[in-house]
Amino acid sequence: MERRDFIIQSGTILTATMLFPGELSGLDRSEKSLIGTRRPNPDNYPQPILKAISIGMNAPNPHNSQAWKFKILSDFEALLYLDESRLLHATDPPGRQIHIGCGCFLETLRLGASTLGYSAEYDLLPEGEYLLEEAGLKPVAFIKVAAGSTEPLPLSDSIFSRQTNRSLYEGELMTNSEFDSITALTTAKYSELSFHSEPERLKEMVDVLYEGMVVEANTHVTYDESRIWFRSSQKKIETKRDGINLRTDGTKGLLLSIMEFIVNEENEESWHKSTSINAFLKSYRKKIYTAKGIVLFKTQTNTMSDWITTGIDYVRFQLAADQLGFVIHPVSQVLQEYPEMDDLRTRFNELVGVSKPSKIQMGVRIGRGEILYYSYRREPEDLLI
Ligand SMILES: Cc1cc2nc3c(=O)[nH]c(=O)nc-3n(C[C@H](O)[C@H](O)[C@H](O)COP(=O)(O)O)c2cc1C
CATH class of the missing domain: 3.40.109.10 (NADH Oxidase)
Known part of the structure; x- marks a missing residue:
C-alpha cells in the first residue's frame, strides 16, 4: 500500500502506516x-x-x-x-x-x-x-x-x-442444546453452570450487566484501573506484553487508528472526561446487547478455594466453547465487591435468585463472533521469584 498522509479534521496528520498497520487483525488460528x-x-x-x-x-x-x-x-x-x-x-x-x-x-x-x-x-x-x-x-x-x-x-x-471475545456477536440466539453440547465436553467439577437465552430473560439480565459497566465507568477508582492496564498502541502492547487494549475489543481499521491516536491512558483527566466515558459506554452497550446467551458460574460457598476451582471450570468451558465455534466474554462488573456496586450487585443476585453464602463467580455472554486480535503474555523468566 502506498504511504500517504491523511489529514483529520483537527489538522492532525496520520500516516498511512498508522491508519493501516500490518498488525490490525487477529492471527490465524494456528x-x-x-x-x-x-x-x-x-x-x-x-x-x-x-x-x-x-x-x-x-x-x-x-x-x-x-x-x-x-x-x-x-x-x-x-x-x-x-x-x-x-x-x-x-x-x-x-x-x-x-x-x-x-x-x-x-x-x-x-x-x-x-x-x-x-x-x-x-x-x-x-x-x-x-x-x-x-x-x-x-x-x-x-x-x-x-x-x-x-x-x-x-x-x-x-x-x-481460545480468546476472550469482546466483539459484536452474530446469528441466532443460542439454544439449550448448543449449551449442553459445550458442557458435555467439559462437565464442570466445582461450580454450577446455568444458561439463559430466553429473549425477555436475556434482556433483563443484560440490562443489569450493562448497568454494572455504567457504575464501573463512573466510579473514578475502578475506571482508573482500566486506564492503568490500558495499552494504546502496538508498541506499548509489544513492550509491556500485558494489559488490555482496543485491538482485543474488535476495534479495527480506520477507527482503531483514530481511537488509538485519541485515547491517552497517560492523561488521567482526559480518560475520565464524561465525553470519553460516554463514547466507551456507547460502544460497550452496542456489543453486550448482541449476547446470544448468558452463562453463570455459581458456587455454594465463596471461599478462596471456590475462586480457584471456578477458574478451572471457567477455562475448561471456554476451551470447549472454542471447540464448537462459540466465543465468550466475561461481564464481571456487577459481581464485583466494591461499595459503589453494592446496590446493583444485590439487584442482580435477586434477579438470579442467589443469596449468601452462594456466589455467582463468573457471568459471561456467549455467541458467535469473528476471530480477533490475540493478546500477549510476558516471558516466564520475568515471573520467577
Ligand atoms: C476472573 C476473570 C474476570 C474477567 N473479567 C472480564 C471482564 O469483566 N471484561 C472483559 O472484557 N474481560 C474479562 N476477563 C478476560 C480477560 O480480560 C482476558 O482473559 C485477558 O485480557 C487475556 O485475554 P485472552 O483471554 O483473550 O487471552 C476476565 C477474565 C477472568 C479470568
Whole structure:
C-alpha cells in the first residue's frame, strides 16, 4: 500500500502506516503463529517445569495482569504465588477474580503440559487459605510435572485458539442444546453452570450487566484501573506484553487508528472526561446487547478455594466453547465487591435468585463472533521469584 498522509479534521496528520498497520487483525488460528511471538515458547526452556509454565501462561486472567509468580523447586516442581504488585484492588477488593485467574492458569498448564509429553498435577493452597495481605507470601498451588503423557488431553488443542471475545456477536440466539453440547465436553467439577437465552430473560439480565459497566465507568477508582492496564498502541502492547487494549475489543481499521491516536491512558483527566466515558459506554452497550446467551458460574460457598476451582471450570468451558465455534466474554462488573456496586450487585443476585453464602463467580455472554486480535503474555523468566 502506498504511504500517504491523511489529514483529520483537527489538522492532525496520520500516516498511512498508522491508519493501516500490518498488525490490525487477529492471527490465524494456528498455534505456530502465536508461540514465540505473542506467547512464551516452551522450546526455549530445557526444564519441564518451565515448559509447562510457558504454556500455562496462555490462560485467561483478569485485565491480562498476569498476576502470577513462581518459585522453582526443581526441574519438575514449582510453587505458584500471586504477584502482589499486580492485584486489581479497585475492581477486585477481596482478590476473588485474581484467584479465578490462578485456577485458569493451573488448568491450562495441566492440559498444555500433555501436548508437550508431560503429565502435570496441582495441589491447591498447600499452606491453606490466606489473607489477601499474605498474597505473594503464601502459595496458591504446588505444581508437579512428570514425563510420560502419551496423548494430548481433550480440550488442549484449543489453548491457542481460545480468546476472550469482546466483539459484536452474530446469528441466532443460542439454544439449550448448543449449551449442553459445550458442557458435555467439559462437565464442570466445582461450580454450577446455568444458561439463559430466553429473549425477555436475556434482556433483563443484560440490562443489569450493562448497568454494572455504567457504575464501573463512573466510579473514578475502578475506571482508573482500566486506564492503568490500558495499552494504546502496538508498541506499548509489544513492550509491556500485558494489559488490555482496543485491538482485543474488535476495534479495527480506520477507527482503531483514530481511537488509538485519541485515547491517552497517560492523561488521567482526559480518560475520565464524561465525553470519553460516554463514547466507551456507547460502544460497550452496542456489543453486550448482541449476547446470544448468558452463562453463570455459581458456587455454594465463596471461599478462596471456590475462586480457584471456578477458574478451572471457567477455562475448561471456554476451551470447549472454542471447540464448537462459540466465543465468550466475561461481564464481571456487577459481581464485583466494591461499595459503589453494592446496590446493583444485590439487584442482580435477586434477579438470579442467589443469596449468601452462594456466589455467582463468573457471568459471561456467549455467541458467535469473528476471530480477533490475540493478546500477549510476558516471558516466564520475568515471573520467577
Ligand atoms: C476472573 C476473570 C474476570 C474477567 N473479567 C472480564 C471482564 O469483566 N471484561 C472483559 O472484557 N474481560 C474479562 N476477563 C478476560 C480477560 O480480560 C482476558 O482473559 C485477558 O485480557 C487475556 O485475554 P485472552 O483471554 O483473550 O487471552 C476476565 C477474565 C477472568 C479470568
